[in-house]
Amino acid sequence: MASIVPPTASPGSGVLVTQHGAFVIRSDLGYFLQTTDFSSGQDLKIQPLHPACRGKDHYVGDPSGPAIYLLHGDSFCQVPDLTSEPPTDAFPLHPSCRGADHYAFCEGHFFIFFLSRGVVLCVADLATGALVKEIHLEPTLLNGLYYYGADSAHLACFRMDEEQRLCGTRFAATAGSKEESFAIHPDVVSFLPGGLSITHGAAFGQWQCLKLLSNGTDMPMPSSNEISRMVGYAKLELGLKAHVDPSVNPESLAMSLLQHHFALPTIYGGLGLQTEQEEWEDAVEEEEPLRVILQPRQKLYWWHYCLGLGKTPVLYCRSLKITRNPSPPTNIPLPRAAV
Numbered sequence: 428m429a430s431i432v433p434p435t436a437s438p439g440s441g442v443l444v445t446q447h448g449a450f451v452i453r454s455d456l457g458y459f460l461q462t463t464d465f466s467s468g469q470d471l472k473i474q475p476l477h478p479a480c481r482g483k484d485h486y487v488g489d490p491s492g493p494a495i496y497l498l499h500g501d502s503f504c505q506v507p508d509l510t511s512e513p514p515t516d517a518f519p520l521h522p523s524c525r526g527a528d529h530y531a532f533c534e535g536h537f538f539i540f541f542l543s544r545g546v547v548l549c550v551a552d553l554a555t556g557a558l559v560k561e562i563h564l565e566p567t568l569l570n571g572l573y574y575y576g577a578d579s580a581h582l583a584c585f586r587m588d589e590e591q592r593l594c595g596t597r598f599a600a601t602a603g604s605k606e607e608s609f610a611i612h613p614d615v616v617s618f619l620p621g622g623l624s625i626t627h628g629a630a631f632g633q634w635q636c637l638k639l640l641s642n643g644t645d646m647p648m649p650s651s652n653e654i655s656r657m658v659g660y661a662k663l664e665l666g667l668k669a670h671v672d673p674s675v676n677p678e679s680l681a682m683s684l685l686q687h688h689f690a691l692p693t694i695y696g697g698l699g700l701q702t703e704q705e706e707w708e709d710a711v712e713e714e715e716p717l718r719v720i721l722q723p724r725q726k727l728y729w730w731h732y733c734l735g736l737g738k739t740p741v742l743y744c745r746s747l748k749i750t751r752n753p754s755p756p757t758n759i760p761l762p763r764a765a766v
Contacts, residue, residue, distance in 0.1 A: 429591070429621065429624035429625065429629045429694070429695055429696030430572075430587050430591065430621060430624075430694065430695055430696075431572050431585065431587065431593055431616075431619050431620065431621045431622060431625065431695070432619070432620035432621040432691060432695045433572045433573070434485075434529075434572075434573065435528075436620075436695075437455065437620040437621075438454065438482060438484070439452070439453075439454025439455060439481055439482040439483060440452060440453055440454065440455070440619075440620050441483075441485060441486035441573065441575075442465075442486075442573045442575050442585065442619075443486050443487060443488030443495065443575050443576075444464075444488050444490045444575055444576060444577055444578070445488040445489055445490065445492065445493055445494070445495060446489075446490065446491060446492055446493055447461070447493060447508075448461050448462055448463050448464070448470070449461070449462050449463070449464050449465045449615075450462075450486075450488065450509065451615060451618050451619060452476065452486050452509065453476070453618065453620065454476065454480075454481040454482050454483070455620070455687055456680070456683050456684065456687065457475060457476050457478075457481060458473050458474065458475055458476055458675065458680065459473070459474060459476050459509050460472070460473050460614075460615065460618045460669065461473075461474065462612070462614075462615065465595060465609075465611050465612065465615050466595070466609050466610055466611065466612060467612060468612030468613070468614045468615060468668075470670075471614055471667070471668060471669035471670065472669060472670045472671075472672070473618075473667070473669045473670070473671045473672065473675060473680065474509070474510060474672045474675070475510065475672060475674055475675060476509055476510075477509060477510050477511060477512055477513075479512045479513050480497060480506065480509050480511075480512075480513060482499075483497045483498060483499045484498050484499050484500070485497075485498035485499075485529070485530045486498075487530045487531060487532050487537070487575070487576075488532065488575065488576065489532050489576070490532070490533065490576045490577060490578045490579055491535075491578075491579045493507055493508070494506075494507070494532075495507070495508065495509060496530075496532070496553075497513055498520070498530060498553075499517075501519060501520050501525055502517040502518060502519050502520060503517060503518055503520055503553055503554075504516070504517040504518065518553070518554045519554060520553055520554070521550075521552075521553060521554055521555055521556030522556070523548065523550075523556040523558070524537070524539055524548070524550060524553050524556050527539045527540055527541055527548075528540050528541060528542045528543075529542070529571075529573070529574035530574075531574050531575050531576045531582050532576045533576035533577075533578075533579070533580070533581065533582050533600050534579060534580060534600055535551075536549050536550060536551055536559055536600075537549070537550050537551075537552075537553055538562075538574075538576070538582060538600060540564075540574055542564075542569050542571075545563055545564050545566070545569055546561060546562070546563055546564070547561070547562040547563075547564055548561055548562075549561070549562060549600070562600070562601065565606070567596075567606065568584065568596065568598060568606070570586050570587075571584030571585060571586045571596070572584070572585045572586055572587070573585040577597050580599060580600065581597045581598060581599055581600065582597070582598055582599075582600050583595055583596060583597045583598070584596055585611065585619075591625075592625070593611050593616050593619070593622070593625055594608055594609070594610060594611060595608065595609045595610070595611050596608055596609075597609060613626050614667050614668060614669065617665055617667055617684075618667065618684075620687070620691070620695070621688070621691055621695035621696055621697070623665070623684065623685070623688045623696065623736055624688070624691075624695065624696020624697070624736070625696070627663070627665070627736040627737050627739070628696075628736050628737020628738065628739075629693075629696040629697075629736070629737070630688060630689055630691075630696055630697050630698045630734065630735070630736055631698075631734065631735050631736075631737075632698050632700065632732065632733070632734045632759065632761070633732070633733065633755070634730040634731070634732055634748065634755035634756050635730060635731055635732075635733055635755075636728055636729070636730055636753075636755070637654050637655075637656050637729045637730060637731055637747075638652070638654050638717075638728075638729045639726060639727070639728055639729075640652070640717075640719065640721060640726065640727045640729070641721070641725075641726045641727075642721035642722065642723060642724065642725050642726075643724065644723060644724075645723045645724070646723060647720050647721065647722055647723065648720070648721045649718075649719075649720050649721075650717070650718070650719050650720070650721055651716075651717070651718045652716075652717040652718075653714045653715065653716060653717065654714070654715040654716075654717050654729055655712055655713070655714055655715075656712070656713055656715060656731050656743070656747075657710050657711070657712055657713075657731075657733075657740075657743040658706055658710065658711060658712075658713050658743050658744075658745055659706045659707070659708045659709055659710035659711055659742075659743055660682065660706070660707045660708065660709060660710055660741065660742055660743075661710045661739075661740055661741050661742070661743065662678075662681075662709065662710070663681075663685070663735075663736060663739060663741045665681055665684065667681075682707050685702075685736075685741060685742070686702050686703055686707075688736075689701075689702045689734060689742075689764075690702070690764035691764075697764075698734065699763055699764050700734075700759065700761040700762070700763065700764055701761060701762045701763070701764050701765075702734065702742060702761060704762075705742060705744050705745070705761070706743075706744075706745065707742070710743055715747070717729070725751070726751065726752075726753075727749055727750075727751060728749065728750045728751070728752070728753060729747065729748075729749055730747065730748045730749070730750065730755060730756055731743065731744065731745075731746065731747055731748075732744040732746045732748075732759075732760050732761075744760065744761065746760035746761075748760075
């Protein structure tokens with residue numbers, strides 16, 4: 428079963444909440460999604476991420492204010508929004524605040540998650556590391572994918588449930604507190620790395636048989652045919668009902684989402700394949716001339732390669748293959764994605 432990609436495997440991705448709403452950051456795409464909250468999916472917007480805000484290790488929002496903190500390496504800075512250029516001067520992280528799995532802001536304090544130890548440090552300032560308290564997480568809260576401050580009194584995380592659905596869990600910033608589950612809107616899920624495998628099904632790549640030529644006689648037989656096949660992008664409806672910034676081309680955004688998804692490892696519902704070099708223009712039907720001499724009792728199978736999500740074809744590749752048996756080819760005609 429496919430899963431959402433955690434930030435450790437998708438650098439520059441993150442989720443956060445500020446007084447202006449809930450955000451999903453995708454540095455690999457160069458965009459971020461903003462919505463009223465993760466459950467309702469209301470007032471969805473997709474905007475360009477400022478180039479200088481891309482590729483950060485962690486993104487932390489203040490649920491009670493507008494501040495967003497960008498953590499990278501051993502330093503951090505603050506920006507008013509994700510479309511603004513960060514300041515040139517960054518503050519050093521205190522040694523006790525470095526190397527954590529996740530960071531969040533709640534109750535006027537920073538919460539620093541060390542999941543392998545099951546410990547959360549609550550500090551007043553990332554630069555001084557002044558310890559307010561140390562919290563031991565309940566075992567059920569150790570399998571989160573993204574952690575963030577949900578409001579002025581609660582932390583939250585995204586995680587996969589037993590049925591491989593993405594859900595949210597809200598919990599108070601004190602040990603032993605009650606957990607509260609909440610649904611995540613499908614449009615939010617789709618925008619997360621690997622989310623298309625949850626909302627549309629895992630990616631597939633397969634050879635499809637276009638035509639069978641057969642000579643049932645004992646004599647060679649010339650054959651002249653036209654093979655009809657699709658080439659290009661079939662424009663899958665991703666269902667993202669969002670207001671897209673005028674500077675963003677919706678079709679380019681959709682293609683970028685799909686290309687990045689196909690490049691993901693299979694554990695996240697991808698294929699681990701590069702597809703940028705393929706024809707991403709609107710899919711059209713093309714005629715291929717076919718002239719062969721079939722030998723006695725010979726059968727020839729003509730195949731083309733396509734990619735899709737779930738059971739829906741999305742990208743028809745140019746690769747053609749001929750075999751003499753009904754089994755599809757075993758080779759993959761696309762290059763592997765960089766790890």
